[in-house]
Amino acid sequence: MKNKQVACAMAQAQGVVGNKVPLDMEEPAPCSGAQRDITRLCAYCGQLCLQHGAETALVDQLTTRMGMAFGMQSVEVAISTTFIVVTTLSNGVCITTTRRSTDRGINMHVVAEVQKTVIMAEHGELEVSQVQERFANLAPLRYPRPVVVGMVAASCAAFAFLAGGDAPALGIAAMASGIAMYVRIQFAAKHFNPLISFGVAAFVATLVAAYACKQGWSTTPNIALAACVLFLVPGFPMVNAISDVLKGYTNTAIARWAIATLLTIFSCLGVIGALSIVGYQA
Amino acid sequence: MSMESFLVWLPSLLLDIVVASIPSVGFALLFNVPQRALKYCALLGGGGHGLRFLLLHLGVHIIPASLAASLCIGFSGIYLARKFHAHPKVFTVAALIPMIPGVLAHKATVAMLSMYQQGVTYVLLERWLTAFLDAVGIIGVLVLGLVLPGMLFYRRQPVV
Incomplete structure (x- = not known):
């Protein structure tokens, strides 16, 4: 028994794939390389989804389906906001592994690609090695920064239009949000906490917009001030929090809700700070 | 609403749909939605906001109107998800963004600041509370409408 454990540990340490090491034993190895790979x-698969902003039900489901697609008898998943634990059962042998999950920002491209891979594996179109290859070659999509800044500026102008702002208000909202989005991207690139980059972005946007509104160009200054910070709405954490709590993943739901609330509070603090400095009376 | 008044509203409805699709695409870029899904984000965002615009002008209160629009986005999201084998949230969350009551939330923030600076008065308190409650109510039904279709019709099996 002890021999077998030692052989297995050695196999794991050497990263040997398959049942190659304990050839001299009568019984099969307690942990097969194939099961370990799966x-x-x-x-x-779960780690990728969790890091890139998928809801917990989807993380759970995709992880389980990936294991079942490759013939595991059962796959159990435990998910928290900072880690994921996966246990697979095959031929009476369990393998449990834990992965740390650091937030990589919302990226629907990665989630969509992982889902496509799982569906292809379920249809028997992919071998284990092909899935490994697909995951290794998966480069998260990032849109070019100028495009993102430009579209965010256009979005905030559109928000101002929808709220009934006049043309100068649209211009002010676009300018302020464009500058603030640039600041937010710079802060994110320097790995600042999202809470800080959100607060600073709200501060910058409101500062620019309030100065512009003080010049008296726009007859609807309040709409310009409101629209220029709307790109900071934490839409995904909020929607994921509600989805999670409705589907029974209460612990991750509370965490996501806390993050969404804190992001909003920090944005509000940025707005309040800038308004107090400029001394703008709404 | 008679046919004539509908024809009067039609240009502003179309403008509303076009303008509302811009923030959907903007947020889709922030969420790194795959390129081929961007047009569906725009379509759902514009369509959802346009539906709410129409309902508001028919005299529906903003909360049921928002719920109807987000349910519409939610169901369309499931249709698109089954068609393209991607999770519905890839399409729907960005489409929801134009309907987020940002101006109300901002009004509440400014009222809070005024209460802090000038002291709490009945007028300021009322302004803060109405804006805050309206904003929370609208956001609540928006998110609920997005999540409900999947929960009602795909209880035992995944959407894709």
Whole structure:
């Protein structure tokens, strides 16, 4: 028994794939390389989804489906906001593995690609090695920064239009949000906490917009001030929090809700700080 | 609403749909939605906001109107998800953004600041509370409408 454990540990340490090491024993190895590879794939699949802003039900589901697609008898997943634990069962042997999950920002491209891979694996179109290859070659999509800044500025102008702002208000909202979005991207690139970059972005946007409104160009200054910070709405954490709590994943829901609330509070603090400095009376 | 008044509203409705699709695409870029899904985000965002615009002008209160629009986005999201084998949230969350009551939330923030600076008065308190409650109510039904379709019709199996 002890021999077998040692052999297995050695196999794991050397990263040997398949039942190659304990050839001299009568019984099969307690942990097969194939099951280990599949477990790692499941864990990586869940980790990718969790890091890129998928709701917990989807993380759970995709991880389980990935394991079942490759013939595991059962896959159990435990999910928290900072880690994911996966246990697979095959031929009476369990393998459990834990992965740390650091927030990589919302990226629907990664989630969509992982889902496509899982569906292809379920249809038997992919082998384990092909899935590994797909995951290894998965480069998260990032839109070019100038495009994002430009579209955010246009979005805030559109918000101002929808709220009934006049033409100068549209211009002010576009300018202020464009500058603030640039600041937010710079802060995110320097790995600042999202809470801080949101607060600073709200501060910058409101500062620019309030100065512009003080010049008296626009007859609807309040709409310009409101629209220029709307790109900071934490839409995804909020929607994911409600989805999670409705589907029974209360712990991750509370965490996501806390993050969404804190992001909003920090944005509000940025707005209040800038308004107090400029001394703008709404 | 008679046919004539509808024809009067039609240009502003179309303008509303076009303008509302801009923030949907903007947020879709922030969420790194795949490129081929961007047009559906624009379509759902514009359509949802346009539906709410129409309902508001038919005299529906903003909360049921928002719920109807977000339910519409939610169902369309499930249709698109089944068609393209991607999770509905890839399409729907960005489409929801134009309907977020940002101006109300901002009004509440400014009222809070005024209460802090000038002291609490009945007028300021009322302004803060009405804006705050309206904003929370609208956001609540928007998110609920997005989540409900999947929960009602895909209880035992995944959407894709």
